[in-house]
Amino acid sequence: MASRTRKAVRTSLISLLWTWLALVLPIPLFLWSVSMSASSALLQQRLQMHVEFIRKAHDLVESTTRIDSLLVLCLTDPERGGVIDLGAMRQNLQVGIDQLLAQRIQHPEDQIVTTENLRRIEQQLSQIVDDIGHFVAETDADRRFARAEDIRGRTLELAGGMFGWVRQAESQVKEFSDRLNTQLRSQAVGVLVASVMALLVVLLMYSYRLSVLAQRRAEFERDRFFEASLDMQFIADFDGRFRHLNRSWQRVLGRPIKELLAAPYIYLVHPEDRAATQAEAQRMQFGADMVSFENRCATISGEYRWMLWTATPDIERRLIYGTVRDITDRKLDQLELKESAARLARSNRELEDFASVASHDLQEPLRKVMTFGERIATRAGDALDEQSRDYLERMRNAAERMKTLIIGLLTLSRVTTRGNPFERVALGTVVREVLGDLEVRIEQSGATVEVGDLPEIEADALQMRQLFQNLIGNALKFHRPEQAPRVRISAEVITPDPLSQAQRVRILVEDDGIGFDEKYIERIFGVFQRLHGRNVYEGTGVGLAVCRKIVERHDGTITASSPHAAGARFEVVLPVRRRSEIGSDISVGGDQTTVTGESPEELP
Amino acid sequence: MTPDKPLILFAEDDPDDRMLLEEACAEDPTDYDVHFVEDGEKLLDALHGARPVRRPRLVVLDLNMPRVDGREALTEIRTQPHLATLPVVVFTTSNSPADIVRCYELGASSFIIKPSSFQDLVATIRAISHYWLRVVEPLPGDSKA
Structure with a gap:
């Protein structure tokens, strides 16, 4: 945890540094280039002043009339002042400037000027000359420079006389200015290029830095996935x-x-x-x-x-x-599943053993009781007194019941142990066959049975038959005394769960018989649960329990209702296909009878 | 036992059933001899001639017997070439569909569930004897009435 924090801090510091470099480094470079161009402008200005100064000097030479043979120019530093007009100075001082200058030029130290004024001029001049010291020139009658010396007495080369000198000065100034300009420009370009280069380098390094950061982040995320x-x-x-x-x-x-x-x-x-x-x-x-x-x-x-x-x-x-x-837990679950499957198989085996015991060993002694009971009744019935005959009859009845119970239990256990594989079953055919089997009972009771269109589903054909046999049989059996039963069998294909699209068929078996009290709704599906006396309605007591077992084996549901105890209504919902398959096109055909929520009284 | 009379060989371990069968056979108008063995082993002995019993026209076989039971005896009978055509009626209390299918697979000629009424038993025995002794012609190798 701590090392991660340290790493994060280091990373952010480094990125801060890079941001700083990227932003701050180009600024002084830029400022430098700006100041360079500014100083270049200043130099230009100064050069311009020199040029102006020389022009003024030229104009002065042109305009002066007081000087005839000798013009003395004292070119001061143009930055400090302009041209000193020595001609005017001489006039003011009333001194022979020629003399003065000649003395100064020829014997600057030896010549002693006696008058106070001259000394002062001398001092001023020498001050000026010391300060600025340029040159002294002599003009001829045509105002051409005849001779020029600098203040140290060195003869200056003058081409083309006085104007030539000015032009030369001008051209020199220009040349210098050009050179300076070129130099400055190249310097400025250099600085610009350098700053651009620096900026590029910084950008390059920054982008490299960014890619390194992105890589780091990717690595960090990968590490996090790895770790998390x-x-x-x-x-x-x-x-x-x-x-x-x-x-x-x-x-x-x-x-x-x-x-x-x-x-x-x-x-x-x-x-x-x-x-x-x-x-x-x-x-x-x-x-x-x-x-x-x-x-x-x-x-x-x-x-x-x-x-x-x-x-x-x-x-x-x-x-x-x-x-x-x-996967230890999963393995344990698997193991447990395996064990419970084994337990289930064992329990199924036991059930099967029971079935085999029930079908033979339990029935054998019972059969004897029944047979010998019958033998006694046949051979000695007349010899017995009435009470003994009654006992014998009760014994034989009990044995019959026992046999019914055993058969019922066997039937029930065989739903699981003797189930057949699922196949396509036309429920309409199944119901027709069941009605064929029940023909005698239908005729005897004068029952009306109405059958709607029934679909084809994937199921155990024999068990479907058993299911309808029990349901229709019940509907015929529990009719009202002195009233011919009316039974209606219908079906519709429904899709209860729109997500799964798994189709189911809802089958209704309705009658107008005695119905049942709905508070016993759970009991009617129980084993050996009877709502009516044995003597009134005969039966094994497992019929509906078998129905429920069959329906459950088919992954379906069975419910019963008896609104106001007027008739019974059994609703069986079964999957159309064994496994949930989408796209089934099973449907109930044209003139189907769909019964939904009708009360049994309205049945035809 | 008269040698020219057809013989029905009953394999039945239960003395009660032996008694009832004897009584039922006594009421049967068809004329035949009856012989009882108590288990499958004794049945096979009788059929192999180890015990001096002549070849029966019909074997009525109970399924659940000690030592060699009906299924094993039936299997053994059908593997013997000289017994392959011998009619064997399985006569048992079991009404288990598995037993029924199994017995026919093993070569049973018929599977009859023992009735729980004596009158039914008499009727059943009559039907069996009539069919196998009168209706069905004995195959070569089987003794003739």
């Missing part, structure tokens, strides 16, 4: 060792990850499963995936847990990537 998985994730090498394990390993096996990484993994595996495990690992080295391999691995307490392995090899890197799931 409830399954045990692993990376193993081809030499039989784990390289990387997530925390689930520790959770499931209770062993520290370090310990698991230290030893070959085969030591974890149950000795009986090692050979199979190594065979799997071997197969993977040749590129085969490991799919749903099961073995047992030891926890720290020495208990073995069932593991389900799925893995895929990387042959180039000689690594195996995989997932392991603890």
Whole structure:
């Protein structure tokens, strides 16, 4: 946890630094380039001032009339001031400037000027000259520079006389200005290029940094998946060792990850499963995936847990990537399921044994009781007194009942033990056959039986027959005294669950008989449950119990109702198909009779 | 026992049933000899000639008997070439569909559930004897009346 926080802090610091570099580094570069161009503008301005100064000097030379043979120019620093008009100065000072200048030029130190004014001028001039010191020029009558010297007395080369000098100065200034401009421009371009380059480099590095971050994030997320998985994730090498394990390993096996990484993994595996495990690992080295391999691995307490392995090899890197799931609980469930299936099979076997016992061993003594009872009645009936004959009759009746019970139980047990495989059964045919079997009873009772269209379903044909036999038989049996029963059998295909689309057929068997009190609704489906005296309505007492068992075996439901005890209405819902299959096109044909919620009195 | 009379061989372990069968046969107008054995082993002995019983025209076989039961005896009978055509009527209390199917598979000629009324028993025995001794012609190898 702490190392993750540290990592996160480091990551955010690094990204902060990069953001800073990306934003801050180009700024001084940019400012530098701006200041360079600004200073270049300043230099330009200064050069312009020089040019102006020279022009002014030229204009002065042009305009002056007071100087005839000698013009003295003292070109001051243009930045500090303009041109000093020495001609005007001479006039003001009333001094022979020629003389003064000649003295100064020829003997600047030796010549002593006696007058106060001259000294002052001398001082001023020398001050000026010292400060600025340019040159002194001599013009001829045509105002051409005849001679020019700098303040140190060096002769200056003057081409083309006075104007030539100005032009030269101008051209020199221009040339210098151009050079300076070029230099400055190239410098500015250089700076610009450098700053652009710097920006590019920074951007490049930043984008690299971003991709590194994205990769880090992907790795982090992958690691999180790896770590957060409830399954045990692993990376193993081809030499039989784990390289990387997530925390689930520790959770499931209770062993520290370090310990698991230290030893070959085969030591974890149950000795009986090692050979199979190594065979799997071997197969993977040749590129085969490991799919749903099961073995047992030891926890720290020495208990073995069932593991389900799925893995895929990387042959180039000689690594195996995989997932392991603890399926111990599932295994135990399976085991339990197996056991309960075995228990069920055992109980079915016992039921079958019972059925066989009931069908033979129980019936044999009973048959004897009945036969010998009959023999006594036949041979000695007349010799017995009335009470003895009554006892004998009761005994024989009881034996008959016992036989009925045994047959009932057998019938019931055979629904489960003697069920046939499911096939396509036309319920209409089944009902027709049942009505054929019941023909005598129908005729005797004068019953009216109305049968609607019935669909074809997948079912046990014999049991369907048994079901209808019992239901229709009941409807005929429990009729009102002195009233011919009316029975109606109908069906409709329904789709109770729109999601599954599994079709079911709802079958209704309705009569207008005596019905039953709905508070006994559960009892009528019970074994040997009777609502009526044996002497009134005969029967085994298992008919409806058999019906329910058949319906349940067919994954259906059976319910009964008797609104106001006027007739009984049995509703059986069965799946059309054995397994839930979508797209069944079974339907009840044209002139079907659909009975929904009608009271039995309304039956035809 | 008269040698020229047809013989019905009953394999029946239950003394009550033996008594009832004897009484029922006594009421049967068809003329035949009756011989009883108590289990399948004795039945096979009788059929193999180990005991001096002449070849029966019909064997009436109970299913649940000690030692060799009816199913085993039937199996054994049908594997013997000289007994392959011998009519064997299974006569039992069992009404289990499994038993019925099994017995026919093993080669039973008929499967009859023992009735629980003496009158029915008499009628059944009459029908059996009439059919197998009068209606059905004995196959070569079976003794003739």
